[in-house]
Amino acid sequence: MFLFKKLKKNEGFTLIEMLIVLLIISILLIVIIPNISKQSENVKSTGCKAQVKMVAGQVEAYTLKHDTRPSSVEDLVNEGYVNQNQLTCKSGERITIQNGEVTSS
Incomplete structure (x- = not known):
């Protein structure tokens, strides 16, 4: 008899509990995704500023080696300071x- 009661016992989540969890996850995603897309433009802008600073550093290295500033970025590419x-x-x-x-x- 004890074995039969143990097999009959059903433990698990109900459909309502699963739907509530899915609803909470959906609301969190709706709130988070627009904020992530807004930050994408900020990340690109900051990355470009960092890249400009890196090229400026290479201009200084070029200046130290050649005792003159490069006339264009093509001079840096030709000398191997930066890639195209x-x-x-x-x-x-x-x-x-x-x-x-x-x-x-």
Whole structure:
């Protein structure tokens, strides 16, 4: 008799409990996903600023070696200070040298 009661005992989650958990997870996702997409643009902007600083550092290295500032970013590429793919940010902005300053546009 004891064995029969043990087999008959059903433990688990009910359908209502599962639906409540799914509802809570859905609400959290609805709140979190828009915030993540808003931060994507900020991350791209910050990444581009860091890339501009890296190229500016390479301009200084070029200047120390050649005793003159590079006239364009192509001078840095030709000398091997930066790669061609490092001259474009993830946001699509192109890194250039204007009046001796590294900028992105």
